[in-house]
Amino acid sequence: MRRFQQTPDWSPGYINVCPHHLSIMAECTACGATREFDRNTLPEGLKHALVKDIEKRLKCVCGVKAARLRFGHFIDAPEKSN
Secondary structure: OEEEEEOOOOOOOEHHHOOOOOEEEEEEOOOOOEEEEOHHHOOHHHOOOEHHHHHHHOOOOOOOOOEEEEEEEEEEOOOOOO
C-alpha cells in the first residue's frame, strides 16, 4: 500500500521550480479529501504560476475552493497483519 510522505514546511514558490521527482497532493482544507495532483494538466498560463495562485483555482468535489498543495513522495507502507 502506498502512503504519501509530505516534505515538512516546504513549498517551491513557483510550480515550475518544483523538482519532477517530487509528487504533489491536493488536499481540501474544508472536507479533508486528498487527490494526487498532475502538474502536466495545468493550462499553459499556469505552468509558471505561484503555487498559492494555483491553489486558489482548485475546486474540490465537495464544491469548495479551499485546496492546499502538499509536496513530497510516496512510500510503500507495510501491510498490517491480523
